[in-house]
Amino acid sequence: RKEVEQDPGPFNVPEGATVAFNCTYSNSASQSFFWYRQDCRKEPKLLMSVYSSGNEDGRFTAQLNRASQYISLLIRDSKLSDSATYLCVVNVGSGGYNKLIFGAGTRLAVHP
Amino acid sequence: SAVISQKPSRDICQRGTSLTIQCQVDSQVTMMFWYRQQPGQSLTLIATANQGSEATYESGFVIDKFPISRPNLTFSTLTVSNMSPEDSSIYLCSANPSAGATDTQYFGPGTRLTVL
Numbered sequence: 001r002k003e004v005e006q007d008p009g010p011f012n013v014p015e016g017a018t019v020a021f022n023c024t025y026s027n028s029a030s031q032s033f034f035w036y037r038q039d040c041r042k043e044p045k046l047l048m049s050v051y052s053s054g055n056e057d058g059r060f061t062a063q064l065n066r067a068s069q070y071i072s073l074l075i076r077d078s079k080l081s082d083s084a085t086y087l088c089v090v091n092v093g094s095g096g097y098n099k100l101i102f103g104a105g106t107r108l109a110v111h112p
Numbered sequence: 113s114a115v116i117s118q119k120p121s122r123d124i125c126q127r128g129t130s131l132t133i134q135c136q137v138d139s140q141v142t143m144m145f146w147y148r149q150q151p152g153q154s155l156t157l158i159a160t161a162n163q164g165s166e167a168t169y170e171s172g173f174v175i176d177k178f179p180i181s182r183p184n185l186t187f188s189t190l191t192v193s194n195m196s197p198e199d200s201s202i203y204l205c206s207a208n209p210s211a212g213a214t215d216t217q218y219f220g221p222g223t224r225l226t227v228l
Contacts, residue, residue: 032215034216042221042222043204043219043220043221043222044155044204044219045219046216046217046218049216087154087155091215093215097160098143098145098160098208098215098217099157099160099170100145100155100157100217101157102154102155102156103154104153104154105154
């Protein structure tokens with residue numbers, strides 16, 4: 001089993017749609033979680049950090065379920081500019097040592 | 113956050129040669145990391161660059177192949193040694209800020225390496 005697994009995608013949605021990505025992780029001791037966005041041929045950029053049960057930032061909502069070892073990202077009112085690959089990332093380090101494990105990513109394509 | 117630059121942005125190299133990639137951060141950071149992203153895949157951690165001591169390598173990566181330096185709190189280098197076509201990849205450095213959420217990592221723009 002992979003340490004971080006994501007929906008394979010791609011998701012093709014019209015502008016204005018709501019889309020949700022799912023992610024599961026295997027290390028139950030993980031304490032922090034992130035969603036990064038990666039545009040084609042660019043570096044990953046931090047979208048959201050998730051430390052407690054969830055986090056909301058504008059159109060983006062992340063939820064964490066520790067019991068099920070599950071994280072989700074919800075995007076409301078999709079924009080063309082949301083088209084990218086979304087990476088679910090889990091910090092499996094401890095005691096000040098950080099080790100990020102990246103999921104394979106979910107591609108989102110928003111069309112007019 | 114931190115602003116991170118990398119040099120070179122891309123290179124095409126011959127088999128058997130070595131390439132050193134530089135990573136510069138605009139502020140002092142506690143931790144720096146080197147990742148590889150092979151075509152069509154996600155990021156894999158190569159090593160953590162420790163200031164003042166040897167880097168900590170992940171399983172599958174060794175110092176002889178990927179020597180790393182970190183002479184101060186804003187700079188690190190990764191060398192890809194004795195390259196083969198299998199080393200063709202994007203190499204990214206990242207850093208944790210010294211303040212705020214210290215487990216958050218910010219990434220440089222990457223170095224796209226092609227080995228012929």
